[in-house]
Amino acid sequence: MFTTLRTLLTHWFGRHRRAPDPDVQTQGAYAEAELVHPDEHTSSRRVPYDENLLERARTQWQFGDWESLTKLDRDTLQHHPDRAKLALLAVAGHLQQGDSPAAKQFIRLAQEWGCSKRLITQILVAGVHNTLGRASAVAGRQSAALDHFSRSVSIGSPGSDAHLIVQARLGLQLSQLGVPYQGIALFGDPTYQIQVAKEPEPATRIGPSLDKSQQTGIDPSSVSRVVILRLDNVGDHVLGSPFLKGIRKLYPSAEIVIIANESAASYYSHCPWIDHMIQIPNRQALFYSQKQLDAIHQIISEMPGGTFDVLINPRFAEDYYHACLISSYVPARHRIAFRQNRTVLDGLDPNSFYNELVDIENDTLHTIEYSWILLNYLGVDIRPWPEVWFTRDELQAVCTRLGVSLSPWKFPELFIVVVGIGASTKNRVWPKEFYAELANQLSSKLGVALVCMVGSDNEREAGEFIASRSEYCVNLVGRTTLNELAALCSVAHLYIGPDSGPKHIAAASGCPVVEIGHLPSSHASRARSFDTMGRCWAAVNVYARTISPGSLFSDTQIAKGDAIAAILPSQVIDFVSEFISAPAFAESLTRFSRLPERK
Incomplete structure (x- = not known):
């Protein structure tokens, strides 16, 4: 040679x-x-x-x-x-x-x-x-x-x-x-719709299909107005986004309205599959107060257009978000939901609020699979993946905050890691001191150029604490919308964080994910999985792995956050080092080859 x-x-x-x-x-x-x-x-x-x-x-x-x-x-x-x-x-x-x-x-x-x-x-x-x-x-x-x-x-x-x-x-x-490779598909201008362009496994490997006798008898041509209730946390909204694409395919000319809680409402601001979004308040406690219910009733009663043809509540698990109560305020001829075998409201049967119930025997599938099952019930034979959407201005806003020039039309020259520090429950909150040490080690040991800390307004204090103890991180906690977060993750090399909404936004953006897990590998909830997916709320359709607590913890200890706090920053660094050394991580970077030239 x-x-x-x-x-x-x-x-x-x-x-x-x-x-x-x-x-x-x-x-x-x-x-x-x-x-x-x-x-x-x-x-x-x-x-x-x-x-x-x-x-x-x-x-x-x-x-x-x-x-x-x-x-x-x-x-x-x-x-x-x-x-x-x-x-x-x-x-x-x-x-x-x-x-x-x-x-x-x-x-x-x-x-x-x-x-x-x-x-x-x-x-x-x-x-x-x-x-x-x-x-x-x-x-x-x-x-x-x-x-x-x-x-x-x-x-x-x-x-x-x-x-x-x-x-x-x-x-x-x-x-x-220009070598084709499965990665991000970017469409539209000026709104960018990002969906990881990987096809699902065959139906026999992805969960059950309903036989034709269990499908609805609704004639799609008779449907002109559809309303969807989506009152979960942000991550559930992202994992449920494939359902919206399927509904638009089923009812291409219908008016599609989504009712969403305010914490997730901005996620839909550029969604191409809906016509309107109605925002309602978040719960302030375990249950909605009567005052809140009255306010929500007033908001819904002011919606124009009269009765809907179809109302759908796509949540498969227990109705912790009380969508059944909210649905009673919405006039609709067909009212569709999964049958609930358990209730969180004493003396109230959530199934009584609907006139079409979808029965499922398997409650251990991945969340996204339930969207596919419901689409199958409605007669839609597609299985799309989660999506995110953002505009050019939102991408530029992120660039300005970082002080760098980034573009979805050019491979980023800086090694960028996004770290999510928040979660909706205490059991998934990693200590803020650990995040500060993680940021320092990501830069000093792995050569990361930008460590971007992200989170909601509720985590602003923690973000300031981390930034004050790490010269390597850019504090974006409480400073980005959900769409801006999607834009950031679309040009980042890696996302690190607990099981949370931002994790699923990162995955939907095509960004590889390292999850800081709160459940030991032996915990029963880890069995909620299918062989192609990982556990029930795992990041899907990207290269992703979870570092789990190495010891057994009781449910009480897990709930207090003891389990996730047992994972040390040095362990995460070792885990990330192995993660980014794998061929799958190198292959994930080829998603940038799918981005078209700017026109």
Whole structure:
């Protein structure tokens, strides 16, 4: 191989070599270079140069941003103290872009300016491996491609944190090649709908289907108005979003209204499957007060349009959110829900509020599967995945808060990790001191450039505490809407956090997820799963893993938060390090190759 390489190098660049330029030996932090004018041998002047240019170009080489490297020109480089190395990086860019004449010019400049033979060989051999990696990717040999990209980075940038760089290199190379890979599908302008473009497993592996005798007799052509009650926590709304897509397919011309609690209402602000969203207050305690119920009744009574043709409550589990009570305020001819075998309201049968009940024998499926079952009952034969939606302005708002330039049309050059610090129940709240230490270690040990802390208004105090103890985190707690969070996760490399709404938003955005679990692996609730999904509320359709407490805890201890607090920051760091070293994580970065060019 190296004999062939030597022959190619001789053919491309010849054997000519001049003496080293003494300017190359001058390394300093100053921002001007000494230049002797050919007509003024006795005087000199300083010429300004970009002191960050070499570091920026090195990063572009590591990520494989060849186009940017080809923009390095001789006039810019000739007065730079690191011009020899910069010229060599320009060579790498031109070779990968297939421009051999330009590469030949820059390698001669690198030689003239004193670049060592050893360094030239390193970069050229690294380029050969990158080319082989690209060829392997085009041929569909992902493992071989990853191996060549790893060799390229190790040879060209020895001593760097190769496993992080390689994953970024792989994603950008596939994006440049246009190699199709299952990842994010981005549609629409100016609202971006993101759905992970992975097809579900066959029906026999994803949960039961209802036979035709259990399907509704409602004629879709007779339906002009549909209302859906969705009063759960944010994560349930995200996992339930496939149901809306199915309903729109079933009733393409109908008016579709969703009634949602205020904590999740903003999630639907750009949803393409509904026509209207009615926002009602959150519960202030375990049960709605009579005052709240009266206020909700007033809101619903003011909805225009009269009686609905179909009312649907898609919640499969116990009606903790009292949707049955709220449904009684909505006039509808067909009232559909899952049959409830348990009640949380003494003396009140939730089933009595509906005239069509869907019976299911298996209550251990993943949440998303119940949406599919209900769609099947209604006669819809599709099984979509969760979605998120955001606008260009919302993406820009996130960029402004981070102080960086991010775009869904370009692979992010910074390694970004989003950390969610909140949860709706105490048993899933990790100590704030641990989050501060996690942020510090993510940067110092794993080289993460931006650690973005996110959460709701309720976690603002915790966010400020974490930010005050970690110089590496960007505090966005209480400062992003649900749509802005989706925009952020769509360009992030990794999400870390407990089982919560933001976790499911991250997964729906295509971002890999590390969940800080609150249930020991032996806990009974962990059995609520299907083999393709993970437990009932696991992140779906992305590369995701859960770190669980290593000891047995009683239900009382779990409820108090003792179990999740048993997981130490150092354990999470070790878990994340293994997670991002796996081929599946590198493959997840190729989702950026699915993003279209901006029009």
